[in-house]
Amino acid sequence: MCGLLGKSANGTANAMLATKRTISLRQRFVTRVSVVKNSVPVVCLFLCLIFPALSHASRDIPADPFESVMWKLMVERHFPGGEVVFDSRVKVSAPKSAENQFHVPITVDATELSDVEEIVAVADLNPIAHILTVRPKKSLSFVGFRVKLQQATPIHVGVRTSDGVWHMGGAYIDAAGGGCTAPAMAHGMNNWMKTLGKTRASTRRESPLSARMTIRMRHPMDTGLAAGIPAFFMNQITVQDAAGETVAELDLYEPVSENPTITIKPKVGQVEETLSVLARDTEGNEFGFPLTVPAVAAQ
Amino acid sequence: MQRKIWLALASSLSVGAVAFAGSANADVGIADIMGDQSTTEDIVSYGLGPRAQRYSPLATIDKSNIKNLFPVWSFSFGGEKQRGQESQPLIKDGVMYVTGSYSRMWAIDIATGEELWQYDARLPEGILPCCDVVNRGAAILGDKVFFGTLDAKIVALDKDTGKVVWRKTIGDYEAGYSYTAAPLIVPTEKHGPLILTGNSGGEFGVIGEVQARNPETGEMVWSRPTIEGNMGTLMGAESTMTGTKNESWPGDMWKNGGGATWLGGTYDPDTKLAYFGTGNPAPWNSYLRAGDNKWTSARIAIDPEDGEIKWGYQTTPHDGWDYDGVNEFIPFDMEKDGKMVKAGASADRNGFFYILDRTNGEFISASPFVQNITWAKGIDENGKPIFDPDNRPGNPAESADGKKGKSVFAIPSFLGGKNWMPMAYSQSTKHFYIPSNEWGMDIWNEPVTYKKGAAYLGSGFTIKPIFDDYIGSLKAIDPATGDIKWEYKNKAPLWGGVLTTAGGLVFTGTPEGYLKAFDDETGEELWKFQTGTGIVSSPITWEQDGEQYVAIVTGWGGAVPLWGGEVAKVVSYLNQGGSVWVFKVPEQLAAR
Numbered sequence: 087m088c089g090l091l092g093k094s095a096n097g098t099a100n101a102m103l104a105t106k107r108t109i110s111l112r113q114r115f116v117t118r119v120s121v122v123k124n125s126v127p128v129v130c131l132f133l134c135l136i137f138p139a140l141s142h143a144s145r146d147i148p149a150d151p152f153e154s155v156m157w158k159l160m161v162e163r164h165f166p167g168g169e170v171v172f173d174s175r176v177k178v179s180a181p182k183s184a185e186n187q188f189h190v191p192i193t194v195d196a197t198e199l200s201d202v203e204e205i206v207a208v209a210d211l212n213p214i215a216h217i218l219t220v221r222p223k224k225s226l227s228f229v230g231f232r233v234k235l236q237q238a239t240p241i242h243v244g245v246r247t248s249d250g251v252w253h254m255g256g257a258y259i260d261a262a263g264g265g266c267t268a269p270a271m272a273h274g275m276n277n278w279m280k281t282l283g284k285t286r287a288s289t290r291r292e293s294p295l296s297a298r299m300t301i302r303m304r305h306p307m308d309t310g311l312a313a314g315i316p317a318f319f320m321n322q323i324t325v326q327d328a329a330g331e332t333v334a335e336l337d338l339y340e341p342v343s344e345n346p347t348i349t350i351k352p353k354v355g356q357v358e359e360t361l362s363v364l365a366r367d368t369e370g371n372e373f374g375f376p377l378t379v380p381a382v383a384a385q
Numbered sequence: 386m387q388r389k390i391w392l393a394l395a396s397s398l399s400v401g402a403v404a405f406a407g408s409a410n411a412d413v414g415i416a417d418i419m420g421d422q423s424t425t426e427d428i429v430s431y432g433l434g435p436r437a438q439r440y441s442p443l444a445t446i447d448k449s450n451i452k453n454l455f456p457v458w459s460f461s462f463g464g465e466k467q468r469g470q471e472s473q474p475l476i477k478d479g480v481m482y483v484t485g486s487y488s489r490m491w492a493i494d495i496a497t498g499e500e501l502w503q504y505d506a507r508l509p510e511g512i513l514p515c516c517d518v519v520n521r522g523a524a525i526l527g528d529k530v531f532f533g534t535l536d537a538k539i540v541a542l543d544k545d546t547g548k549v550v551w552r553k554t555i556g557d558y559e560a561g562y563s564y565t566a567a568p569l570i571v572p573t574e575k576h577g578p579l580i581l582t583g584n585s586g587g588e589f590g591v592i593g594e595v596q597a598r599n600p601e602t603g604e605m606v607w608s609r610p611t612i613e614g615n616m617g618t619l620m621g622a623e624s625t626m627t628g629t630k631n632e633s634w635p636g637d638m639w640k641n642g643g644g645a646t647w648l649g650g651t652y653d654p655d656t657k658l659a660y661f662g663t664g665n666p667a668p669w670n671s672y673l674r675a676g677d678n679k680w681t682s683a684r685i686a687i688d689p690e691d692g693e694i695k696w697g698y699q700t701t702p703h704d705g706w707d708y709d710g711v712n713e714f715i716p717f718d719m720e721k722d723g724k725m726v727k728a729g730a731s732a733d734r735n736g737f738f739y740i741l742d743r744t745n746g747e748f749i750s751a752s753p754f755v756q757n758i759t760w761a762k763g764i765d766e767n768g769k770p771i772f773d774p775d776n777r778p779g780n781p782a783e784s785a786d787g788k789k790g791k792s793v794f795a796i797p798s799f800l801g802g803k804n805w806m807p808m809a810y811s812q813s814t815k816h817f818y819i820p821s822n823e824w825g826m827d828i829w830n831e832p833v834t835y836k837k838g839a840a841y842l843g844s845g846f847t848i849k850p851i852f853d854d855y856i857g858s859l860k861a862i863d864p865a866t867g868d869i870k871w872e873y874k875n876k877a878p879l880w881g882g883v884l885t886t887a888g889g890l891v892f893t894g895t896p897e898g899y900l901k902a903f904d905d906e907t908g909e910e911l912w913k914f915q916t917g918t919g920i921v922s923s924p925i926t927w928e929q930d931g932e933q934y935v936a937i938v939t940g941w942g943g944a945v946p947l948w949g950g951e952v953a954k955v956v957s958y959l960n961q962g963g964s965v966w967v968f969k970v971p972e973q974l975a976a977r
Binding site: 276277278279308310314316317318368369370371 | 464465505506507509510511540548549550551552
């Protein structure tokens, strides 16, 4: 750990936060975390000499405002490495009670954070917890999606910034049971495979510098937990701009609802721009289509 | 709920183990595949080497200590999908890669018998496998394992994680195409290693074809249809026509002519040719397709560089009995009359054991390996069958109402003197060990027209045993003379492959559930183990940490219970299973 601290910027940030945490440990939400990079060597020296045992100790994990019984396991598995802090800038919108446990809409808005590298969403009490991971490259730190819930559960969303810190937000959703273990609606039709990947999509401009893009692709998103139906789901979506640069990468997992409906907010210029969406499922089927963002309307 | 969480945790731990194992595992090279027969610590091809002789030079387990062979572990294929396990596992760096019915594959840690990963193909509704939901095995190259699925796709998986790398379509499953054979990996000078696949669906009027792909990307390099009149492709463009249109087919019948390459192929590093068997012509009613119907019920030798057919040899030209001659062609060097011949052997569905010159397909000899063959009086000196016109089912057009032709009793039955189950060739005894069946059938013809996705037979049939006490017959045959050296009789039909070793042993499984070992010179049964369900797969043997292992996949199923007629009674009591059994001689007994 100490060796690592000397090498990596992420590590140094972690060390700083470790000292800070002793003060804020009992706080449920840390509203502001500042990182002072030039004090790194001193911190390292201090930690290495005085607390060699601590260097291998696990991270201190703040208490969970949603009091999830799975919280520590979720952090270990899905939010590894850096410091974990609850942060009110990670806004998770979800219904208090799910109208339909197969399609529960969740929106994550972390646009107030900068240097976001990764957004990871989990449903703690789902048999498969990991819902999705988004890496916004040329897009705002925002994602909307729908999820299947097996029972009432806390949702945790970790937003990792480039300093390695996991900024956490979440919600608690009450739900009727069975969202993950029932067969997909598609299987009521015997030709469902024919429509695999068929897409409805829309883009509109939200600001001179960003757009809102929603795509809905036909896919059963089988979890493998319904009797006799193996796991089969859309697991990768990549959005690129006209120059081939990545706008956003999404890794989807089993809990994402049938016919995945995803909203992201690409950063764009003021002129018309055509983005391309490439999706792939666990069977290697690939789907791709272009989406055009209109130019800023003339005043 | 709690249980599921722990299951999830356990699986995430095992994924970690795979990643660790993966970093230590070497990739499989084409040289490893070509030399597979002599490297006993791995099995990286279907048939223990590209020639598929199913011979292992291992002799640690021999006639004297086979009695000490005991199971190490058994691994269940689980769930409700137990039936029809015809697979041969692959072994690499202490990991077993084994496919199962319903297009599934597992990676298993051989040291512990624990699962490393499982892949379940998501099959569409409406697949049309004619003859059960089987799969016969995988291929391995580089960091990938490959296998075919019942919806006629080929899938490449990361061998360390089981994740799909690519997946390509071999044929349209709605038209009856499927795929059950193990793919064949061959070297080429122009394209590097290629992965070759056949197809299934002869009962639905598909066109048999061999396709060659780049194993890295799955892109097609060439394709070669087996039925004359159809065009091949090379590098995305049409190449050459197979044969000459209408030379041996009337009218448009070649467009749905069958000739499925459903058992895969073998490769001979010596001649640099890939050998594929081709299946029955479609429809079964032979009066609808006058002529030899090339290349159905044949062996073809393909140049892997461009997909051109170098030679073809029909075992049953103008087949009228579903003598679906896909049977494997095993290259071997034969000493005959003091000369060494570059030969190849094939035990055909039609009951004759053929020896051909593998360099040019010239006929050397044919001898019956089952009894009382009726459809032909013999094979002439040119390798052509001497048909018995009385024993070809009659033309329905000549019957009073035109609906059913004269029925005949023919031997062997359409399930064949030998079906898919591969024979073995011992380099020690120079004998072939053929899993065969003694049975016949009543067969008659009916009118039929082609309809996409519907059975295209124009025949009715029922299979009957010809002896009271047995159907299955494992035979040792001397290829130089055609003499049968010994025979083991089994009550139920044999439906599993054979393995032979330098330890003087011949292994095969029975539908009654036994894995058995025989003396390769006398046929004496030396050992057996009851696995609890019928065996219809091919055994393997390899060496790990200085010990010799034997493995067999078990799980009753295949074509017999579906198509067996009267014979089905003999096997109707057999229970389904679905697992792999691994055996070795325990350390404390090894010295004895």
